[in-house]
Amino acid sequence: MEKNWVLYICLSLFTTSCIDEVKLNQEDFQSKLIVDGSISNASGPYRVLLNYSLPYTEAGLTQTVSGANVSIVEEGGQTVNLIEVSTGIYETADSFVLKGQIGKSYYLKIRTANGREYQSRPEKILPPVPIDTFKVAFQPKQAKPFELSIKTKDPVEKGNFYRWKWMHYDSISICKTSLTKNEAGNFSYKSFCCEKCWSIETCSGCIDIGSDALINGKYIEPTIARLPYESKRPYFVIVEQHSVSKEYYQFWQLVSTQINNSGGIFDNAPAQIQGNIFGVTDPNEQVLGYFSATGVTLKPIYVPRDFTNYAIRPPATPSSFEVIYLPNCQPCRGISKTPIKPLGWIE
Template identity: 35%
Template sequence: MIRLRSFLPLLLFPLLVLSCVTEFQPDTVSLTPALVVEGQITDQPGPYTVRLTRTADYSYKAINLLETGATVSIEDDQGNRETLREQAPGGVYQTRVGGIQGVAGRTYKLVIQTKSGIRYESQPEMITAAPPILKLYTEYRNELVPGTSNRKQGWDLYLDTKDPETTGNFYRWEWTHYEAISVCQKKQVGSGGYTGIYCCTECWDITRCYDCITVASDAEINGQAISGQLIMRAPYTSNAPYYVEVEQQSLSRGAYNFWKSVRQLVSNTGGLFDAAPQSVQGNIRCITDPNVTTYGYFGATGVSRMPFYVDRSKGLGIPDLDYPVNVPYPTNPACVACENSLYRTPNKPRWWVY
């Protein structure tokens, strides 16, 4: 999922200096602290994660504070309910392995009570099953970087699917890259490399694009094929296969409108004729006090996934390699545990074959 606190509740745009007369000094922007909610439940096995932060007063740099000590639960329309457990260091709440799982056709909502006793709820949403991904394929590109003699190469990954005959279908596409690593702790030495310590177990780094928001509706193509949907570009950083999992999400109309608004907001460059900064309307409401402002969205989402290995063996020239990592022997400690987080996991990816 995208990191909403990077974009909400407001984006501040760069200062515009128009001439050599007097530099314009804008007033400091002050915001009332507000809860920011990120999360969803899907029809795929959990655990599901909900992140709670609170906006802080700021001028040019947005800083969000962790909302700790809250009671967070997911409920469905059949009386099933699970209370999420807060994860260290705080502000992140997660269902248990084998806990509640979304089911297509059922309706879900998020309930939050902060440690100060303020109660929030999301508007109920029904999960609609996502159509299957029919095909993933790549196209190699080797392009000249504008204004330089350097070339940038990579593999664009595309998706084909088929929209159902029913109207009112909304989509979002996300991807996750897993890369096996052997060094779990490293630090830069000078400007030419790293020194590190090996992982104690198998370990994978996780890469996602948090500001890549790709959404679509079937308003113009109802019941037709969706072909050549660009998902991402695999970089030429190695000759080894590049493992990626692609996720096709079936959104509610409300979630589609929310992510479409976020996409429009974050793509705004701050130019002279850009629209003014604005908050994005979500589906979270404060039950204790309806006048309290809340940001974010809790979605109920149907998901279809497919793995893909990008063949990078035919890349031209030398890959764009990172600085080497030197592991001295012996090290103290002898190895480092592979942390389980948003960015790293000791759990083998579902379709990993190498």
């Protein structure tokens, strides 16, 4: 936001352009371990991602950490080993082996292939807070005109912290599309799904957090998502309301301020963001990331989109392709697809 007010002044001084790209050099760099994982009271599998960090201005894939020994420890209970399902991606094998229990604390233990050990500070799964109602507002000027917000009664005791996320599911019948352009023309090859399949869409990069510091015991009404208007059909969303620890909240709050920093003079001084992972082998080693334990409420919502008279805004259709349906079906797999029927989905 701070950048914006500067921009206002900049623009008001009749400038053509106030922002341009510059080249900067980066010296001495040391790669650090990144841990990204979570457990909750919702059923698993729970996933932990291990990577090594990249220099800030460099493009490229973060280097995955393969062959590590990863386990989740329930304090005063079982220790469950995770399986490397794909390089650098570790998962609990079966949702029945381990399910997060409200009131219990969990931490992560890692031993990398080179023998270095790491651990996370334990986090307790806090009681989830129910979502009361939701509200949809139509804002015709926005590209995504539907604004979805929820209403939650904050518990009477002080010190509740929240994180909100959402997932949009839609049933799909095409599991693969490939486009070809050649002299014969433009072709779109489509393959049907072999099973029932849902596409998943979410907001990556959104940090929606809240604290009851100022509204303790009253209603909290966060805006959750902005939704498109490509059809009048209801839009299916599962809203996740996580009850999170103070440490987790502070971590994300710092992240949120720092990624919005514009380097300007009203920025908060940037600082190292401490996650909850530390080195056991070398306590002075800087480890990045977070392993969280949260109590989550999932609320499936069919967001109505037929209460306005404005015309729908279908997505721009690409130039004409000749569609060819391929005979072989494709499995419902990948980051943005699932064959598991989402909670609250009505056929």
